[in-house]
Amino acid sequence: MSTSAAPQASPQPAPGAARVRGRLDAVGYGICFLGIVRRELLRFVNQKERFFSALVRPLVWLFIFAAGFRNTLGLSITPPYETYVLYEVYVVPGLATMIQLFNGMQSSLSMVYDREVGSMRVLLTSPYPRWSLLFAKLAAGVVVSVIQAYVFLAIASFFETDIPWRGYLLALPAFLAAGLMLGAIGLFLSSLVRQLENFASVMNFVIFPMFFASSALYPLWRVNESSATLYWICQANPFTHAVELVRFALYGAFDPLAGAVVVGTGLAFFALAVVAYDPGRGLLARRGGPPGEGA
Amino acid sequence: MSAAEPPPALAVEGVSHRFGARAALDDVSLSLPQGRFVALLGPNGAGKTTLFSVVTRLYANQHGRVALFGHDLRREPSRALARLGVVFQARTLDTDLTVRQNLLYHAALHGIARRAAEARIAALLARVGLAERRDDRIRTLSGGQSRRIEIARALIHSPDLLLLDEPTVGLDLDARAGIVAVVRALVREEGLSVLWATHIFDEVETTDRVVVLHRGKVVARGLAGALSEPSGSLETSFRRITAEAGGEGGARRVA
Numbered sequence: 001m002s003t004s005a006a007p008q009a010s011p012q013p014a015p016g017a018a019r020v021r022g023r024l025d026a027v028g029y030g031i032c033f034l035g036i037v038r039r040e041l042l043r044f045v046n047q048k049e050r051f052f053s054a055l056v057r058p059l060v061w062l063f064i065f066a067a068g069f070r071n072t073l074g075l076s077i078t079p080p081y082e083t084y085v086l087y088e089v090y091v092v093p094g095l096a097t098m099i100q101l102f103n104g105m106q107s108s109l110s111m112v113y114d115r116e117v118g119s120m121r122v123l124l125t126s127p128y129p130r131w132s133l134l135f136a137k138l139a140a141g142v143v144v145s146v147i148q149a150y151v152f153l154a155i156a157s158f159f160e161t162d163i164p165w166r167g168y169l170l171a172l173p174a175f176l177a178a179g180l181m182l183g184a185i186g187l188f189l190s191s192l193v194r195q196l197e198n199f200a201s202v203m204n205f206v207i208f209p210m211f212f213a214s215s216a217l218y219p220l221w222r223v224n225e226s227s228a229t230l231y232w233i234c235q236a237n238p239f240t241h242a243v244e245l246v247r248f249a250l251y252g253a254f255d256p257l258a259g260a261v262v263v264g265t266g267l268a269f270f271a272l273a274v275v276a277y278d279p280g281r282g283l284l285a286r287r288g289g290p291p292g293e294g295a
Numbered sequence: 296m297s298a299a300e301p302p303p304a305l306a307v308e309g310v311s312h313r314f315g316a317r318a319a320l321d322d323v324s325l326s327l328p329q330g331r332f333v334a335l336l337g338p339n340g341a342g343k344t345t346l347f348s349v350v351t352r353l354y355a356n357q358h359g360r361v362a363l364f365g366h367d368l369r370r371e372p373s374r375a376l377a378r379l380g381v382v383f384q385a386r387t388l389d390t391d392l393t394v395r396q397n398l399l400y401h402a403a404l405h406g407i408a409r410r411a412a413e414a415r416i417a418a419l420l421a422r423v424g425l426a427e428r429r430d431d432r433i434r435t436l437s438g439g440q441s442r443r444i445e446i447a448r449a450l451i452h453s454p455d456l457l458l459l460d461e462p463t464v465g466l467d468l469d470a471r472a473g474i475v476a477v478v479r480a481l482v483r484e485e486g487l488s489v490l491w492a493t494h495i496f497d498e499v500e501t502t503d504r505v506v507v508l509h510r511g512k513v514v515a516r517g518l519a520g521a522l523s524e525p526s527g528s529l530e531t532s533f534r535r536i537t538a539e540a541g542g543e544g545g546a547r548r549v550a
Contacts, residue, residue: 019453020402020407020412020414020415020453021377021407021452021453022377022402022405022406022407022452023406024373024374024377024406025406028405028406029406031403031406031407031408032403032405034403035399035400035402035403035404036400036403036404038399038403039389039392039396039400042392043389043391043392046391046392047391118383118384118385118387119387119388119389121348121351121353121381121383121385121387122383122387122401122404123404124351124352124353125351125352125376125379125381125404126376126405127372127373127374127376127377127405127406128373128406129373278355
């Protein structure tokens with residue numbers, strides 16, 4: 001520890017020390033919401049490695065994996081595509097959504113970390129309703145994931161992804177909805193994970209199965225040809241619907257089933273997360289106590 | 296405040312809290328009058344952090360009642376929390392962000408717009424003697440300096456009650472003295488109410504009110520001067536009280 005913190009308490013009460021109180025109304029909550037988003041963005045800017053690794057992952061898939069499979073996997077015309085498409089073109093929406101999947105889990109990892117180091121406690125001392133704080137935290141993660149997804153799309157656009165300009169705009173609501181759903185799943189998981197170390201299992205048991213058992217890498221009719229069971233697993237996987245929602249939106253179309261599944265799953269997991277973080281009913285209070293005082 | 300007697304800054308009445316089979320708090324009651332410095336003394340594991348978690352609403356109080364300035368924490372959590380500032384035992388600043396960014400974030404959490412927050416931050420940093428560190432990253436500060444930033448942070452929304460959970464743990468003598476001086480000045484000059492959890496006896500003055508927590512129960516309370524009277528030192532009295540209350544190992548790790 002340093003000795004530089006010599007006692008030099010209270011010089012004269014400084015000018016401007018007038019008491020400042022926050023507002024407990026909607027304007028105050030707006031300030032709070034923006035503050036939480038801003039913090040997440042600042043942290044994101046400060047963690048450049050995280051950004052690059054999030055970007056490198058799908059690019060590796062696109063340039064190595066997809067290029068290798070290009071000749072093996074021919075794709076017939078399936079909606080929303082109007083012509084035959086190259087495999088690279090097919091995987092781009094899935095890879096963009098994969099960024100959001102990883103990001104959703106990453107922000108849940110940061111929630112576990114926040115809880116361990118205590119900044120979660122700081123967040124929860126805010127006087128606004130707890131669900132609204134969790135929502136702000138969730139939205140902040142989505143903003144970060146959408147930025148990453150668009151940077152990926154921008155890089156991918158140099159390699160004939162055939163996405164119309166309008167598609168980039170129309171995909172924004174789809175990315176927001178998909179990000180909110182994946183973030184809500186992560187938020188709920190963060191309430192279940194007791195310690196940071198357990199997070200590796202989240203990778204194994206959540207991220208990989210969700211990614212591989214989905215329509216991100218191969219169209220489901222192909223999956224159906226090899227295994228009907230796997231086909232139904234993929235259909236039941238909400239990540240499939242997030243990918244399809246984004247895929248259709250990028251080509252100016254809307255898949256109502258995907259939209260309904262994504263919004264419904266997002267709401268359901270957010271509700272579960274709110275219950276889990278509720279001080280009265282939640283799991284938070286049952287997660288042991290402080291060291292030496294808990295069970 | 297038209298009533299003759301203002302409500303206490305903090306009223307804890309019959310609060311119990313269990314983690315599974317273990318009672319971390321057992322029928323704890325305490326009252327903190329407005330504008331006073333109250334020390335919550337207890338060895339590690341006495342239940343201080345659990346009590347803080349209940350008062351800050353991290354855990355709902357399972358039994359009993361908590362009220363801040365007359366606002367019941369269960370019924371009016373927003374009004375109660377708006378008047379509360381907390382310095383947690385763990386370090387909770389973002390080390391990659393600057394002092395100013397950390398404080399602005401906290402101001403936003405309390406619904407304070409940037410312009411108002413900037414002026415307040417400048418004033419508070421001057422108050423804790425770190426005005427010139429405003430744009431430095433937290434990781435460049437010493438332990439004592441981070442603590443003082445955390446105190447400034449806890450005061451941004453002008454709370455009337457400040458809770459500090461062992462704020463001097465891990466600091467050297469000078470840094471400790473600095474923290475204690477800042478907080479005492481706030482009580483003296485601004486009428487802040489303070490609940491200061493500690494197991495370090497020299498942080499307590501004879502005129503302070505003391506609540507002794509041991510194994511989740513309040514085992515003694517009163518003015519520090521009166522509590523230390525029989526033996527002449529607060530530490531000796533504390534050891535005796537906790538030994539009587541808890542049998543063997545009662546006051547272990549108290550130093």
